[in-house]
Amino acid sequence: MSTAESRFPAVRYGARLRRAAELGAVAGLDALLITPGPDLRYLIGSRAESFERLTCLVIPTDGSTAAVVVPRLELASLNESAVTELALPVRDWVDGQDPYAIVAEFVPAGGKVAVADAMPALHLVPLAATFDHVPVLATPVIRDLRMIKDSDEIEALRRAGAAIDRVHARMGEWLRPGRTEAQVAADITAAIIAEGHTEAAFVIVGSGPHGADPHHEVSDRVITTGDIVVIDIGGPVEPGYNSDSTRTYSIGEPDSAAAEKIALLEAAQQAAVDAVKPGARAEDIDAAARDLLAAEGLAEAFVHRTGHGIGLSVHEEPYIVGGNTEPLRAGMAFSIEPGIYFRGEWGARIEDIVIVTDDGCESVNRRPHGLTVLPG
Template structure:
């Protein structure tokens, strides 16, 4: 028996998500969706179960029959706090010695065409494919259509996450101090992330001086010096699991004129990209809006990554704001806008806000100043 502890959102939210997932899957010619632990399972039923060698799987038929859950008795407690009990979903327990993959496929019609979540380990995908005698397709196209459009409760969670990470950036004068190593600063920031309302620090990037020219530099034992430009990219989840992600760039003392001039170009690029966000625009058009000012200033080759990524239960999810992505923006989509310039061996800078598409534009969820903050 699964505890009926309060799920992350109201039960009807999860019921609608399951119904919608089944409908989209049916329209795609699928017989069922198979969802193992990960963000998709959390999205559909609120379960925080983790993936182990024993199979836990949500089976979502597309023919109108109720979804059901296959779970090892040993890990039944992992479903507590989800919406599974309130939804009344059948739960099929299994113990060691039982073949759980056959338990799943026996629920499906002969020759079933199924889709699996992209978080499914090969440890389970391969046995399921063997029993189905076919290779499942990815459920990404089905699930992303749901997860890309945030509802009001999700947007509220993202707002709270954005405000929480803004409070951490506001504390940089006490956290980012010359004479400390990047690792020491990162430890202080990680503690502040939790103090300001996150359940943990998902990532902390402290890129000082030449390390700032590496967009995915994390931390090192380099001592931060007066005169350094420092990239601080931080984020983490707030309950019920929705993430923050915000980058600001700091100057340890007054920057020289050339750096200030180039940083101003980055500010223009980030401002232009946010201004371009509206329903009907494409993801790639936002990327183009960010690149135009940077390229015009002769810094195009210094902008080495996409302009943004979707955010929610995952830090990186659809829609990706990148050239070639013709996804049309709709109200409720949430993503980062984060152009950067990176001058190898010298310094780097990035400005990142999370925005939510509204009916007539967008709502930025981060409100800290975008300028090169002097500490």
């Protein structure tokens, strides 16, 4: 894998670091401490993993250069990051040294620090002792950066959406009577990678009554004629941006009552998509889908939020749920995925990823939304 594939140009990460420092200063912080996870990958393109030895990006908010504290034996973890091109100072350490004290060298005495929400407690506790206060979360700062996708991120999400669409387009190759959910899932997993993802992050094959469980994964249940099947699949494409798309299938001609309900679900999903525009609140999008289903007597069948943000994480902010008054802004990316579930019988869900534009939204998924009938 080339560096060009594994991350964006270094200038993009430099801009993110500067903006993170600016927002941190506005929040009254003296430094942001970012350990391995999605935030670190967002800020410097690093795929470093979290171990018992501390790796930490220190972002002072006074305008001085960010620095990386890393175990000497983990220096190679920075090779694919933008650290070298950005000329960030790197302080490596060996067993026997105190890495938390090294981090403190980059922060003003008595400074207020914030930490990534993915920081393990085994690092948070010693950092709290070193700084003599419990750090706050950097989430309010980082979320404002990560929620608004730049042009490179949007293009990655488009590629991810097209790749997962190609997998759904092939569903008739695998989804048929006599096969188990697990067998179908194995074929889908291979196709997710073959169509351009680096891995399959998740594969849900919910057939018949299993479709009534929104987070069912797979089982040895044999798919039969007449089943309604929920297929929810996704994974990352380089440099780490995720797809997530759900479609509902019928094995043979569906029961007419089920088909009518799924048509209503399709209308609810479209109503939510149509409601997306800058200035609308996240809860407005949820209400657009939920109100339509409620008007048709299906309120109790819709048991989860309408959507979630997506990017380097499959689930991130903004969350499209009642009570979230966050105004939508151009560049936000999230799922719109209402579902209806009838315990012990069947379920259905329709999901696209959309990106907020200046006057509405763009869907990165283009497959048909209605119930797809496959041979039974």
